Amino acid sequence: MIERSNLYGRLVTWPKTEPLPVDCSVMPTFIGKRCQRCGQDNRAALPGNHWYCLACLKLGRVSTRDVLLFLPEPNDFPPVAPMTWRGQLTSRQATVSQDLVQSYQDHRDHLVWAVTGAGKTEMLFPVIDWALHHRGRVAILSPRVDVVLELAPRLQAAFSTPIQVLHGQERIPYHYRQLVLATTHQALRFRQAFDLIVVDEVDAFPFRGDEALAYAVSQAKKKEGMVVYLTATPTPDLLKRVKHGQLRQSYLPQRFHGGALPLIQVVRVGDWRKRCPRRLAEAVKHWQDTKTPFLIFVPEIKDLVLVEKYLQDFPTLKGATVYSQDPDRALKVVKLRRGDYQYLITTTILERGVTVPGLEVAILGADEGTFSTAALVQIAGRVGRSKDRQDGLVLALVQEQTLPLRRAQQQIAALNQKAQGH
Numbered sequence: 001m002i003e004r005s006n007l008y009g010r011l012v013t014w015p016k017t018e019p020l021p022v023d024c025s026v027m028p029t030f031i032g033k034r035c036q037r038c039g040q041d042n043r044a045a046l047p048g049n050h051w052y053c054l055a056c057l058k059l060g061r062v063s064t065r066d067v068l069l070f071l072p073e074p075n076d077f078p079p080v081a082p083m084t085w086r087g088q089l090t091s092r093q094a095t096v097s098q099d100l101v102q103s104y105q106d107h108r109d110h111l112v113w114a115v116t117g118a119g120k121t122e123m124l125f126p127v128i129d130w131a132l133h134h135r136g137r138v139a140i141l142s143p144r145v146d147v148v149l150e151l152a153p154r155l156q157a158a159f160s161t162p163i164q165v166l167h168g169q170e171r172i173p174y175h176y177r178q179l180v181l182a183t184t185h186q187a188l189r190f191r192q193a194f195d196l197i198v199v200d201e202v203d204a205f206p207f208r209g210d211e212a213l214a215y216a217v218s219q220a221k222k223k224e225g226m227v228v229y230l231t232a233t234p235t236p237d238l239l240k241r242v243k244h245g246q247l248r249q250s251y252l253p254q255r256f257h258g259g260a261l262p263l264i265q266v267v268r269v270g271d272w273r274k275r276c277p278r279r280l281a282e283a284v285k286h287w288q289d290t291k292t293p294f295l296i297f298v299p300e301i302k303d304l305v306l307v308e309k310y311l312q313d314f315p316t317l318k319g320a321t322v323y324s325q326d327p328d329r330a331l332k333v334v335k336l337r338r339g340d341y342q343y344l345i346t347t348t349i350l351e352r353g354v355t356v357p358g359l360e361v362a363i364l365g366a367d368e369g370t371f372s373t374a375a376l377v378q379i380a381g382r383v384g385r386s387k388d389r390q391d392g393l394v395l396a397l398v399q400e401q402t403l404p405l406r407r408a409q410q411q412i413a414a415l416n417q418k419a420q421g422h
């Protein structure tokens with residue numbers, strides 16, 4: 001039996017042949033050829049002239065054999081205590097957070113363009129607090145499970161109301177909660193539920209270019225609700241919407257500690273897949289001597305083993321390899337953060353979300369297609385994030401200089417110049 005409140009603002013698939021679990025509203029899974037959960041026309045056939053949606057299959061099958069159940073969001077929440085977070089925002093962070101509260105009151109969507117390490121999470125706390133206090137329902141969506149897992153304890157420490165965490169690997173049953181922290185895909189399971197939706201890393205895979213997810217966010221928001229888009233590298237489309245007045249924008253070119261973004265140091269090397277480049281060995285030796293934690297990025301999964309072999313010349317160093325489908329991915333990141341590991345060799349999967357004080361990075365094959373301008377800016381943003389260590393090495397090893405790499409260097413220089421100019 002489904003708890004009635006578990007359908008508030010939700011969209012649940014239900015077999016047509018089964019009696020309804022509670023008294024609720026029902027809508028078809030498809031209108032014409034279009035899936036009503038994700039808005040896409042991307043179908044596969046089933047026997048008996050039925051079909052199902054391929055576009056949102058990741059969240060379970062929606063087929064013409066099902067219906068979608070929902071109940072309107074009643075905002076049936078007990079009063080919440082004010083946030084327990086007592087940290088200080090810098091004056092520029094405070095300005096952004098006031099802008100956000102204003103946009104919430106005006107029911108306007110808002111883009112926050114903040115460099116990596118600007119302290120964007122804390123900037124959100126006042127608008128979340130405002131919404132919760134006014135009985136608004138709030139969702140914070142991030143494309144990456146790692147980020148959701150990192151954010152959960154920080155958020156729970158700041159707000160006394162219980163948080164529902166939702167992602168593909170979560171086995172805790174769903175409960176009706178005022179504050180939801182989830183991977184972006186989970187928006188597909190909501191309908192006009194949220195007064196405030198924060199979409200983190202809006203430029204990142206899998207949100208970028210995925211129309212089903214953009215549709216899901218627009219559907220999960222209430223008609224009078226507000227979406228906050230967060231990014232360090234906005235897409236041309238978002239900037240166009242700002243220009244046309246559809247989105248308000250706040251801009252934070254400065255890191256929370258006031259320091260500049262580290263520049264990317266580009267070094268030309270020979271074929272690094274044949275032998276370990278001397279410059280990499282020197283950097284690793286230095287990291288070993290100074291006990292500096294580090295990440296080595298590689299273009300492809302098959303490069304992981306190769307670089308792991310190179311590091312066998314440093315037998316006292318402890319570390320591991322990691323890639324997107326690695327079942328121990330989250331644990332390995334925790335080990336790096338705790339200092340059990342000194343390094344990880346990784347695909348671009350760790351370009352975002354990993355914050356380790358004093359971290360430095362090398363990017364092997366930074367001239368290869370996997371490393372877009374945005375990815376390179378994000379990777380550089382892993383470095384120099386703590387007050388005590390505001391700078392650090394970002395070493396790009398290449399066989400040739402490329403346009404995306406040059407653009408990344410230019411973007412970092414331009415952001416640093418803007419940060420100084422204000």
Ligand SMILES: [Zn+2]
Pocket residue numbers: 035036037038039040053054055056057062
């Ligand atoms: Zn669908």
